[in-house]
Amino acid sequence: MRKDRIYTPDFGGVPKASLSAHKGRTVLIAGGAGFIGSNLSRRLIARGDRVICLDNLETGRSENIASLLAHPRFSFILHDVVNPFKLNGTINQIYNLACPASPPKYQKDPIHTFKTCIFGGLNLLELAREKNARILQSSTSEVYGDPDCLLQSEEYRGRVNTVGPRSCYDEGKRAAETLFYETNRQQGVDVRIARIFNTYGPRMDPGDGRVVSNFVVQALSGVPITIYGEGQQTRSFCYIDDLLDGLMALMEADVNLSTVNDPVNIGNPGEFTMRELAQLVLEMTASKSSLTYCDLPADDPRQRRPDISRAGQLLDWAPKVSLIEGLVPTIAYFRGELTKMQGARLEDRYAI
Amino acid sequence: MRKDRIYTPDFGGVPKASLSAHKGRTVLIAGGAGFIGSNLSRRLIARGDRVICLDNLETGRSENIASLLAHPRFSFILHDVVNPFKLNGTINQIYNLACPASPPKYQKDPIHTFKTCIFGGLNLLELAREKNARILQSSTSEVYGDPDCLLQSEEYRGRVNTVGPRSCYDEGKRAAETLFYETNRQQGVDVRIARIFNTYGPRMDPGDGRVVSNFVVQALSGVPITIYGEGQQTRSFCYIDDLLDGLMALMEADVNLSTVNDPVNIGNPGEFTMRELAQLVLEMTASKSSLTYCDLPADDPRQRRPDISRAGQLLDWAPKVSLIEGLVPTIAYFRGELTKMQGARLEDRYAI
Numbered sequence: 001m002r003k004d005r006i007y008t009p010d011f012g013g014v015p016k017a018s019l020s021a022h023k024g025r026t027v028l029i030a031g032g033a034g035f036i037g038s039n040l041s042r043r044l045i046a047r048g049d050r051v052i053c054l055d056n057l058e059t060g061r062s063e064n065i066a067s068l069l070a071h072p073r074f075s076f077i078l079h080d081v082v083n084p085f086k087l088n089g090t091i092n093q094i095y096n097l098a099c100p101a102s103p104p105k106y107q108k109d110p111i112h113t114f115k116t117c118i119f120g121g122l123n124l125l126e127l128a129r130e131k132n133a134r135i136l137q138s139s140t141s142e143v144y145g146d147p148d149c150l151l152q153s154e155e156y157r158g159r160v161n162t163v164g165p166r167s168c169y170d171e172g173k174r175a176a177e178t179l180f181y182e183t184n185r186q187q188g189v190d191v192r193i194a195r196i197f198n199t200y201g202p203r204m205d206p207g208d209g210r211v212v213s214n215f216v217v218q219a220l221s222g223v224p225i226t227i228y229g230e231g232q233q234t235r236s237f238c239y240i241d242d243l244l245d246g247l248m249a250l251m252e253a254d255v256n257l258s259t260v261n262d263p264v265n266i267g268n269p270g271e272f273t274m275r276e277l278a279q280l281v282l283e284m285t286a287s288k289s290s291l292t293y294c295d296l297p298a299d300d301p302r303q304r305r306p307d308i309s310r311a312g313q314l315l316d317w318a319p320k321v322s323l324i325e326g327l328v329p330t331i332a333y334f335r336g337e338l339t340k341m342q343g344a345r346l347e348d349r350y351a352i
Numbered sequence: 353m354r355k356d357r358i359y360t361p362d363f364g365g366v367p368k369a370s371l372s373a374h375k376g377r378t379v380l381i382a383g384g385a386g387f388i389g390s391n392l393s394r395r396l397i398a399r400g401d402r403v404i405c406l407d408n409l410e411t412g413r414s415e416n417i418a419s420l421l422a423h424p425r426f427s428f429i430l431h432d433v434v435n436p437f438k439l440n441g442t443i444n445q446i447y448n449l450a451c452p453a454s455p456p457k458y459q460k461d462p463i464h465t466f467k468t469c470i471f472g473g474l475n476l477l478e479l480a481r482e483k484n485a486r487i488l489q490s491s492t493s494e495v496y497g498d499p500d501c502l503l504q505s506e507e508y509r510g511r512v513n514t515v516g517p518r519s520c521y522d523e524g525k526r527a528a529e530t531l532f533y534e535t536n537r538q539q540g541v542d543v544r545i546a547r548i549f550n551t552y553g554p555r556m557d558p559g560d561g562r563v564v565s566n567f568v569v570q571a572l573s574g575v576p577i578t579i580y581g582e583g584q585q586t587r588s589f590c591y592i593d594d595l596l597d598g599l600m601a602l603m604e605a606d607v608n609l610s611t612v613n614d615p616v617n618i619g620n621p622g623e624f625t626m627r628e629l630a631q632l633v634l635e636m637t638a639s640k641s642s643l644t645y646c647d648l649p650a651d652d653p654r655q656r657r658p659d660i661s662r663a664g665q666l667l668d669w670a671p672k673v674s675l676i677e678g679l680v681p682t683i684a685y686f687r688g689e690l691t692k693m694q695g696a697r698l699e700d701r702y703a704i
Contacts (some may be wrong), residue, residue: 110534111539114534118527158509160509160526162530162533163533164533167534174527175470175523175526175527177515178514181516181519182463
């Protein structure tokens with residue numbers, strides 16, 4: 001890997017240059033303290049927007065937005081999007097990123113996860129209607145369930161179990177798409193639906209139980225890397241900056257395009273088996289962790305690979321960051337998080 | 353067809369014998385004024401239950417329950433199940449049959465249809481939890497969408513479009529299954545999920561736009577029978593009495609059976625193309641109606657045929673009434689409805 005190919009994004013605070021006067025756009029990010037939401041907050045503030053971050057901090061983390069709290073164009077509202085709320089003033093755009101997204105987190109309280117998708121969607125759609133704001137729904141590749149095709153296009157109807165351990169999320173997200181689609185048709189609200197495939201990068205929760213965070217944290221900690229099944233299931237991994245480019249392009253896309261309200265896959269079609277990912281992480285962290293094999297959980301998808309031709313045609317978007325390139329800042333981020341956590345544990349131990 | 357094979361159910365009032373003292377069971381039927389609900393009300397009253405019928409009369413019809421209103425063990429509550437409600441007293445069983453079920457009806461206000469599935473489900477589940485009642489969710493073969501298999505078993509994950517003209521119902525019903533499943537798992541509420549395939553019989557709404565009512569009403573009125581596409585799509589038709597046997601068996605099934613909370617297909621595996629059904633209706637009504645062909649609507653399922661082996665094993669249930677047998681009382685019923693409607697129109701015309 002040549003050094004000049006290494007992608008080194010700034011995942012610190014907001015660039016100084018962006019602290020200029022507010023250019024007038026106000027964006028609400030529901031779930032703004034989460035992995036995607038907190039990265040998006042920085043991008044939007046950097047380009048001059050005002051950001052209102054709404055989060056119940058259930059899976060979103062205050063650390064993710066700590067450095068933003070003092071920013072004059074950032075405000076934080078602690079609120080669970082499941083419950084109705086009112087906001088004063090103008091809102092131009094709404095990103096709905098509010099939902100636990102990793103199986104261990106969304107399975108903790110499945111009915112609440114389901115309500116987050118449905119009630120949260122309804123509350124935000126109502127706000128969009130009232131404010132005449134454009135709204136983007138973060139849907140997911142999980143609407144395809146355990147697919148029986150190699151490449152998932154937006155036309156694919158999916159293979160989701162309605163009554164299984166993943167259904168609170170998968171069906172919640174499917175039903176939310178229906179709700180956004182119908183609110184566009186019935187009430188004319190301008191909705192955008194992004195089907196987000198696996199994404200990784202700085203500000204992921206080290207403990208969220210997703211494969212990239214699991215593998216990197218395990219490798220850096222020197223404990224065995226957990227592979228479910230034989231590790232032959234595949235996933236596609238999109239670096240956070242590529243995802244944000246895609247989401248923002250979809251939000252900005254011309255309203256006159258007829259397909260702009262249809263779901264759009266946003267993901268990286270590079271496909272890796274879990275064993276390949278584990279090997280890559282081991283090499284890049286120079287870790288001596290072994291691999292340990294566990295039973296495959298019920299309804300675990302065997303393959304995932306987005307067909308992104310619609311995003312290409314509609315948004316002229318494609319991911320740019322390879323897995324190796326994206327893992328460099330991701331590993332650096334997790335290394336920092338682990339150091340902080342060890343420090344915190346030491347502080348706890350020696351606290352008077 | 354020999355006369356002694358003709359099935360002639362009593363679809364009038366409640367048998368006199370059933371007017372005996374209440375045997376103690378109180379059953380809430382949400383959607384009790386609809387086609388299935390009003391027939392079920394009669395069956396339950398006939399066996400000695402007390403029935404509370406909850407209906408907003410949006411697609412349920414007051415005619416369906418008019419003859420029950422004076423019954424001492426029947427009570428009617430005009431209420432939209434989407435809105436929260438409280439009921440005093442004991443409730444032992446709840447049947448959730450509340451939802452418009454034919455495409456023209458459920459597409460009239462798609463968001464309300466969706467809310468009927470989700471909010472209605474939540475309100476009834478909350479009531480079931482509070483009253484310690486067993487609850488049966490009427491799910492549907494529509495959870496299978498436009499299937500790519502000849503026979504749909506409960507394991508089949510379906511082919512449903514989340515963003516199409518049928519999705520408010522299909523996804524609403526799929527998501528409701530998830531809600532019932534999770535409420536069973538998380539809160540221990542005893543739920544039953546019946547996936548109901550096409551059903552027909554007396555007390556169908558002549559104007560609900562479903563294929564059996566359309567064909568019979570068109571044949572009896574001497575107007576052309578409307579076939580969508582080439583009429584080669586298939587459906588399976590279950591007579592209402594068979595369906596009620598299945599639903600009641602599922603509701604009564606022993607709680608100790610491990611699979612009792614899993615979805616169960618209830619339908620008749622006899623499969624007919626739309627042209628075959630049209631021919632049969634024309635013959636049985638001695639109608640001279642022609643066939644007229646219209647465009648196939650978007651997402652119209654090409655085939656539908658239930659695998660009912662789970663219902664057989666779990667409930668020892670199978671349908672008994674053939675399509676020809678069931679069409680006899682159904683045609684008689686529609687003939688009566690049309691006569692009444694003509695009478696009403698004459699009354700209107702000559703009203704002072």
